[in-house]
Amino acid sequence: MAAGMNNRAIRLAHGGGGRYTQQLIEDVLLPILGNPVLDPLDDSAVFPMPGARLAFTTDSFVVHPIFFPGGDIGRLAVCGTVNDLAAVGAKPVFLSLGLILEEGFSMDDLKRIALSVKSTADEAGVRIAAGDTKVVEKGHCDQLFINTAGIGVFDGTHPVSGSGAKPGDRILVNGSLGRHGMAIVTARTELGFSDRILSDAAPLGLLVETVLKSVPEVHAMRDATRGGLAAVLNEIAGRSGVGMELDEETLPLDEDVRGACELLGFDPLYVANEGVMVFFIPENRAGDALSAMKTSPYGRSATAIGRVTADSEGRVVLKTRLGSRRIVDMPSGEQLPRIC
């Protein structure tokens, strides 16, 4: 190591493909993330993968701040991709991890995030199979960005699409709304909320597996991330050619989130979640699906929030507490940037 070189911070040389890249991978990342699939460090991971169908997805994470109440960008990067795989009915198996680091980024923070990736991956039952690290000059990215791509298998389950909602379906969610977005927003503000709102970031693969085992006839699923519940419902309504009716009274909202939304002028229907899956279930199976969810730590406040209708195609309507009806439109214009 050159004299005076600071090994507590990321340097451009860590991205150069030479000795420092090797050191970063072997001394910092591999001791935390290593496993038999990743360890060979070949250009690609190679693994047995029997089965006739796979799921494949990708997601980049640029959340700011990178540490927030209830999680960090590492936990988020695992949960986001795990949940995208779960949303099509697949069992998440392998993730890739692409890091873009800013020159000068703290090595300690990198380790902290790698540990978070590792513990979340362990919780979700997935392995980091492949990785890549790039470094850009100070000021050319913001601390770090993470991309995770993921592979899932259909292991006793079948693919569930986002366009299969049918009139009469009950709309279920596994947990309360708006936690992740409001955790980020309140972490950014100087308002000094007395209690920090914790993000709901959670890997939902096991919860979804439990629901699919109990109720294989799930018509559609989607995790309600950017754009919140409103974006997901509008998308599925449009793609399924159906309408939807929500009952405001049944929407699960925690008091801290409700208070922060009121204070800051957010509609919780439009606030991002990172641990909320939306299910469309035939009415006569909705109770079973709710019971299945409640066996999961992330499904204890599972609840039905509305139903799919045959009229008003592609439109989502909210029945308010006062009995009036308003349209819940697709979010447009500026959303909160860098929520995930």
Added chain:
Amino acid sequence: MAAGMNNRAIRLAHGGGGRYTQQLIEDVLLPILGNPVLDPLDDSAVFPMPGARLAFTTDSFVVHPIFFPGGDIGRLAVCGTVNDLAAVGAKPVFLSLGLILEEGFSMDDLKRIALSVKSTADEAGVRIAAGDTKVVEKGHCDQLFINTAGIGVFDGTHPVSGSGAKPGDRILVNGSLGRHGMAIVTARTELGFSDRILSDAAPLGLLVETVLKSVPEVHAMRDATRGGLAAVLNEIAGRSGVGMELDEETLPLDEDVRGACELLGFDPLYVANEGVMVFFIPENRAGDALSAMKTSPYGRSATAIGRVTADSEGRVVLKTRLGSRRIVDMPSGEQLPRIC
């Protein structure tokens, strides 16, 4: 569209998950990149994938400038991941595409890059199966970063590792060295080179397939990207527990690259390539491997550059034109940043 809204540039709303994200995907990206696997736009792509073993890899691309002689970040993002799959002997099949865009980035440039992704993917015989788009505030990334992850299958081939080089093996490369790195460097300088150096960025899946069909007993392979040939040889020497001897006279170097390296003080052994695969082949099959490479448009200047030795374990030695010997060490210290 709000009055006065500029639709020629990326806005934060394009990353918000609402209407503008939908428009960006459906109006700009999908018309270029769409295919039956990507088109359903579910949270994950689902596809049949028979076969017992898969390859999986990821790579992020932060190259600057994003357009350069001989290619652009889109072509690079496809080639890099295709070549990582090819390097383990897999046939590249599916890619994911994660875009991180800077607010204000030109929509026309985004289309140009999407078209480049598409044409390179077509050339390589791979499909974009999944995608994601994020937008960060102006100044928080540099134009755009791309992550591609990829899945490959072993279709009549077997996995080739980077640690299988054996004493006696000939070291072969499919093309001339240092083109990509010097294309980037000269594109960045103001020196006004009379002829632009073209990057060698190329998808090598078909070339590798041809070699493996002709010579299944390839002992090791690796594409020589960041850190150049020197990094790859040192890595494989270390992991295979062998030495290597290169013959300077046989190193394929184009005149323009040689001239620019001399002028700017670069050693071409350390300059990145994006279309150079290094093969380790039993001596008695080297001729067949070279003949196979030469049938590919990217293998016309294929040549043998050295051999694997049993002594000087882990060390790479260059026999110079003057007859002296010097050690080709692993690159360390600052490399050229953002070469890929």
